[in-house]
Every structure is written in C-alpha cells, then in structure tokens.
Amino acid sequence: MQLTLKTFLERTESFLPQNEIVSRQADGQLFRYHYADYCRRTRQLASALARLGVKPGDRVATLGWNTYRHMELYFAVPCLGAILHTVNIRLTDEHIAYIMNHAEDVVLFVDPDLLPTVERVAPSVRSLRHIIVMDDRPAPLGDCDYESFLATGDPDFAFPEIEENSPCGMCFTSATTGDPKGVVYTQRGLYLHTLALCLRDVLAISEHDTVLPVVPMFHANSWGLPHAAVAVGATIVLPGPHPTAADILDLIEAERGTFCAAAVTIGVELYAQLKKKPRDISSLRGLMLGGSATPEALMKRFHNEYGVPILTAWGATEAAPLATITHVRRSVFEAGPEERIKVRIRQGIPVPGVELKVLDDCGKPVPRDDRHPGEVHVRGPWIATEYYRDKRSRDSFADGWWRSGDIATQGSDGSIRLVDRAKDLVKSGGEWISSVDLENELAACPGVLEAAVVAMPDARWQERPVAFVVPLQESGELDPDILSAWLARRFAKWWIPDRFVVVAALPKTGVGKVDKRTLRERAAGLAL
Template identity: 95%
Template sequence: MQLTLKTFLERTESFLPQNEIVSRQADGQLFRYHYADYCRRTRQLASALARLGVKPGDRVATLGWNTYRHMELYFAVPCLGAILHTVNIRLSDQHIAYIMNHAEDVVLFVDPDLLPTVQRVASSVRSLRHIIVMDDRPASPDDLDYESFLATGDADFAFPEIEEKSPCGMCFTSATTGDPKGVVYTQRGLYLHTLAVCLRDVLAIGEHDTVLPVVPMFHANSWGLPHAAVAVGATTVLPGPHATAADILDLIEAERVTFCAAAVTIGVELYAQLQKRSRDISSLRGLMLGGSATPEALMRRFQNEYNVPIITAWGATEAAPLATSTHVGRSVFEAGSEERIKTRVRQGIPIPGVELKVLDDSGKPVPRDDRHPGEVYVRGPWIATEYYRDSRSRDSFADGWWRSGDIATQGSEGSIRLVDRAKDLVKSGGEWISSVDLENELAACPGVLEAAVVAMPDARWQERPVAFVVPLQESGELDPNMLSAWLARRFAKWWIPDRFVVVAALPKTGVGKVDKRTLRQRAAGLAL
C-alpha cells in the first residue's frame, strides 16, 4: 500500500461520514455539513480540476482563509496528484508574484475579499491560466465561481493511484529577509506527519475531538490539523475570514471546542479578551500556541484562571511543520501543575520519526546541562532536504539535516529550550543576551500583556537591548523604573534593556509572529 493522503479521506468517507465540519462565514453565520458531503464535494472538485486540464505535478494555488472550501482543496488537489500551493495572503504583492512565478502555478483559487490582490499581481504570473473565486456567485462576468466550477465535476470520481514519494504540497517561508524560499512536501511525508500529529504523546488528535485551527491554512499546512482532522474524522471548526479573538472565543464556547491552535500572539489576544468578557472555555483540553516561545506567565494565566493547559511544540515550514513537542512525562505529571508548566514552557523532545541535535559553533553537540546554547538541527521523513530550485539550500541543509537557525539549550532529559533566533540574539560587549528570556520575564510583570526585545545599535557596546512593552489594560501606564527593577530580580545589570518603550500593540508578521524587523528599525531610530 502506498502512503498517500487519499487513504485518510477514504477511511473517514467509509466509516465516519456523519461527523461534522463547521465553517464561519464572512457575515459571521455558520455553515455546517457532514464528512459525507465533504468527501463527495472533494471528489467532485478533483474531477472538475481534471476536466480543466490539471495534471499530476501541476501546481494549484490558493489565496484564502480557513474555510470549508479551502479544506476541500487540501485533499482534492493532492488526491488528484497535483501540488497544492498555499499562498501567504499577507505577503507583499511583490513576494506573492515571485512565489507564484517560482512555483509556476496554473490555477488559483481565491476568496472574494482577496480579489484586489489578485487583480494587482495576476498579469505578472506567467503560468497562471485560470482563476476561480471561492464563492457561490461570480464576482464579475469574467470570473468563474467555485460552486459553478464544482458542478462541472463528477461526485463519483475515482482518485488515481499515486506514488507515495510524489510531491503533493508546497509552502514558502514568510520572507523575513530576501525572497521567500519554497518547501515541497511529498505524499509520504504528509502521511507520516499526520500520523505523528495524532499520536497520544504529540497532539493526540482523535475522532472525539472538536478541532479549531486558528493558525492559517496558508501557513505550514495549518500545523497539520486539517490533514489530522480528516484522517480521524474529528469535528472541525473553521474560523473563516477576519476572525477576531472575540470570534474565536465565541466559537470555542458555542461549539465546545476541545483543541485550538494559534500563534502565541493570538493566545495573548485571547487572554486579553477573556479579561474583558468571560466565556466558557472549559471544553478545551489544550490550547496549542506556537510561532515563538510561549511566555511562562501566559501559561500560568490560562492554567490557573481557566484550567486550560498550553501545549507547545517547535517546528517550521521546512518541517511540515512539527519537529518536537513538549511531552509531559508521568513523573512530571504526577508532581503537579507547577512542574508541568516548567516542562510545557520548553519546546520539548523530537516527535517519533524525527532526529534532533544541538550543535555549538564548532559543530560539536552541546552538553545536556541547559546552559550551553547551540543551533538546532533536525531530519526526518517529512523534514525538507532542500529548498525548491533555490541556491540558498547549500546554507541551510547538510547531509540530510536542516539547520534551523534557532538557538536552544538541552536539558538532562534531552528536551530543548528555545533561547532565540540566531538573528535575534543581542550581542553586547561581546556577550550574548537572549531576547526570549527577557520577553518571558517582562510578560510575567504585573500590568504587562506582551513584550518584545530587540537590539539597538550602540557605539560603545556594539548592541544594547531595547524593550517594547504592551500594557495589560488599554489605558494602563508602565513605569520604566519598575520594569527595570522587575528584570533586575533575575538578570545581571548588563542584561537590562537601556530603553523601555510602551506601545499599544506590537507589529505582527503575516503569520502572526512579532515583526522584529520593524522593531529593529524603530530601535535603530532611537539610537540616533
């Protein structure tokens, strides 16, 4: 048997057809249907694409939100043998045009509110032949709408037999520097990644779950949750376009969501919204936060105030995306919630199927003493071994290992603790300062909701840290002397930021991470 995604679809189609998919629409209303309908429409969509001339190996792009139509494409395209290219809707027009040209996309599916972007870039995408609007009516006489296109397909379409090493997905990095880099996923890779996500000691996604993937479907396979949900027939709740923290909490409460996944910055917004208006989120067995290290203070707030554990992991676009998870061993679990939090705040151990090593500057493994930092390397059946047609591969891959650029320490049991991105470390007077450690401690300070630390140029010390801090209350004020004293409890004097800048919000990237490049530019201005 070939390890391909269609086997997951066929299993749920045959044995769990009555489980439900719920999708929040642009007007806030909820669309509901069953997996029986989902699987029928997915076959019909694959058939329509085949009749359009899409062949195995062709790239089909999406520019869309987390909706049921986008989820249909998640299986229709790879089950046809084509390659699903999920385009990051928050990239610049220049980068969107670049990655679509680099991927050579032939068909583009787009949500209606994103048509202005398509109108700006489509003429510069040389390979693009068809644009289909993910709606039930055409946006203009020249457009083909999704439902009319779907009607051209056969609901009894038989998926072709596909070789498991065939490419089936493509995602580009979010381009913090230079052009985005493409990562291609194979059928076998995503199949094995899906099985790993469903393991009890990873995310434990099962048929009894109601899963809410807030993490965008255009980013790193939505952390594998759409594939996992279909594989096990879990009830799936999709937040739709422009969902706010309030919308997400309303969905958790109304649909009794058991597992939700989002960026750390979204977790901060969820907590702030809960302080404004209470919701019943007791159904949650876990809130997965990623994209950056989760502050311990945020974990404590959710655990102590709402009895919701924060689940953490580590990975990247290159890892499809999961490479590690924070497994709470039996001895730690029995020791109580405080010890569990100390484990969960780390990025964990490699999930089954992944190999991991942390190497110092000389290429030697760091001691497992949690004091010596090094760069994290990983390899495995779903980890990339190169970028798509990109000469930068030689700098990021070595002997099958992906060099992550993330700096971490390892504890005695092997779990990693993210110290920083290599480019985000502050080098002051020849010594390294971890922005992550400072951010986590600031987030625990009374009155602080969120914080980010970046390097500011300094004539004497080369670099000095500057902290951008968001108050917990909208009208709150934060005293820099108080913040400095709070950090001095734990850190040496030379670690303390030279400046504390109080801001209403931190800038975010297209995938919800704090935009440190923008903050570094602002910090450089402060140094003048």
C-alpha cells in the same frame, strides 16, 4: 499500500461520514455539513480540476482563509496528484508574484475579499491560466465562481493511484530576509506527519475531538491539523475570514471546542479578550501556541484562571511543520501543575520520527546542561532536504539535516529550550543576551500583556537591548524603573534593556509572529 493522503479521506468517507465540519462565513453565520458531503464535494472538485486540464505535478494555488472550500482543496488537489500551493495572503504583492512565478502555478483559487490582490498580481504571473473565486455568486474576475466550477465535476470521481514519494504540497517561507523560499512536501511525508499528530504523546488528535485550527491554512499546512482531523474524522470548526479573538472564543464556547491551535500572539489576544468578556472555554483539553516561545506567565494565567493547559511545540515551514513537542513525563505530571508548566515552557523533545541535535559553533553537540546554546538541526521523513529550485541556500542542509537557525539549549532530559533566533540574539560587549528570556520575564511582570526585545545599535557596546512593552489594560501605564527592577531580580545588570518603550500593540508578521524587523528599525531610530 502507498502512504498517500487519499487513504485518510477514504477511511473517514467509509466509516465516519456523519461527523461534522463547521465553517464561519464572512457574515458571521455558520455553515455546517457532514464528512459525507465533504468527501463527495472533494471528489467532484478533483474531477473538475482534471477536466480543466490539471495534471499530476501541476501547481494549484490558493489565496484564502480557513473555510470549508479551502478544506476541500486541501484534499482534492493532492488526491488528484497535483501540488497544493497555499499562498500567504499577508505577503507583499511583490513576494506573492515572486512565489507564484517561482512555483509556476497554473490555477488559483481565491476568496472574494482578496480579489484586489489578485487584480494587482495576476497579470505578472506568467504561468497562471485559470482563476476560480471561492464563492457561490458570479465573480467579477477570473473564470467563474467556485460552486459553478464544482458543478462541472463528477461526485463519483475515482482518485488515481499515486506513488507515495510524489510531491503534493508546497509552502514558502515568510521571507524575513530576502525572497521567500519554497518547501515541497511529499504524500508520504504528510501521511507520516499526520500519524504523528494523532499520537497520544504528541497532539492526540482523535475522532472525539472538536478541532479549531486558528493557525492559517496558508501557513505551514495549518500545522497539519486539517490533515489530522480528516484522518480521524474529528469535528472541524473553521474560523473563516478575518477572525478576531472574540470570534474565536465565541466558536470555542458555542461548538465546545476541545483543541485549538494558534500563534502565541493570538493566545495573548485571547486572554485579553477573556478579561473583557468571559466565556466558557472549559471544553478545551488543550490550547496549542506556536511561532515563538510561550511566556510562562501566559501559561499560568490560562491554567489558574480557566483550567486550560497550553501545549508548546517547535517547528517551521521546513518541518511540515512539527519537529518537537513538550512531553510531560508521568513523574512530572504527578508532581502537579507548577512542575508541568516548567516542562511546557520548553520546546520539548523530537516528535517520533524526527532526529534532533543541537550543535555549537564548532559543529559539536552541546552538553545537556541547559547552559550552552547551539543551533538546532533536525531531519526526518517530513523534514525538507532542500529549497525548491534554490541553489543559494544549500548551506541550510547537510546530509539530510536541516539547519534551523534557531538557538537553543538542551536539558538533561534531552528537551530543548529556545533561546533565540540567531539573528535576534543581542550581542553586547561581546556577550550574548537572549531576547526570549527577557520577553518571558517581562510578560510575567504585573500589568504587562506582552513584550518584545530587540537590539539597538550602541557606540560603546556594539548593541544594547531595548524592550517594547504592551500594558495589560488599555491606556495603562508602565513605569520603566519598575520594569527594570523586575528584570534585575533574575538577570545581571548588563542584561537589563537601556530603554522600555510602551506601545499599544506590537507589529505582527503575516503569520502572526512579532515583527522584529520593524521593531529593530524603530530601535535604530531611538539610538540616533
């Protein structure tokens, strides 16, 4: 037996056809259908692609939101033997054109509201032959609408036999520096990654779950949740185009969501929205937040006020994306919620199947004392070993290991604690300051919703930290002296930021992370 994604689809098609998929539409209405319909349409879509001339190994791109049509592509393209390239809709036109040309995409599926981007970009994508608009109405651009295209396929189409090491997916990094870099996933890699997500000590995704993947389907396989949900036949609730925190909470309440995954910044917005308008989110067994370190204060707020535990993991586009998970050992679990939170604010231990090491500047493993930082290296069956057609970044890989660029310490139990991205550490007077530690402590200060710390150029010390802080209440005020005193309880004087800038919101990247490059540019202006 080959370890391919089609085995998951066929299992659910045979044994769990009546379970449901729910998709929020652009008008806010909900579209519902069963896995029996989903699997039939997925076969029909693969057939239509084959009749269009798409061959194994061809790249099929998507530019879309978390919807049921996008979900159909998640399996139709790989099960045909082609490669699904999910394009980040929030990249610049220049970067979108670059990655589509680099991938040599031959077909593009696009949501209707993203057509202006395609109109600007498509003429410069040399390989692109067909554009399908994910709608049921005639499209002003491209070949035709999705439903008309689907009708050209055979709902009884038999998927071809595919070798498990064949490529089936592609994502590009979000390009914080330079051009985006491509990562290719194999059938076997995503199959094993999917199994890992379903383990009890990882995410425990099961048929009993109602999974709400808020993390975008255009980013790092939506953290693997679409694959895992289909594999076990879990109910899936897709938030659709332009979802707000209010939309997400309404879906959790109405559909009795059990597992939700999103960026940390979305978690902050969810909490703020709950304070404005309470909802019943008691059905959640877990809220998974990623993309950056989750503040301890946010974990306590969700647990103490709503009884919802926040799960933390670490990974990246290069890791498909999950590499570590916070595992609460039975002794800690029995010790109570405070002790469990101390574990969950860390980034955890390797997911089964992944190897991990934290190395210092000399390439030696750091002591497990939680004091010595080093760069996190990982390898495993779903971890990238190279970037797609990119010889410039070979230093990122060695002997099957991926060098993440993330700096962490390692505790006596082997779990890692993210200290910073290498480029986000503040070096003041030759000493390192962790922006993550400062941000987490500021988030715990009364009246603070979230915070970001970046380096500001300094003539004497080379760099000094500056903190951008969002108040918990709109139009709220924060006293810099109070913020400084709050940090002084825990940190040495030279760690305390020189400036506290109160802002209404922090800038975000295309995948929902805090945009520290923009903040560094603003901080540089403050130093003038």
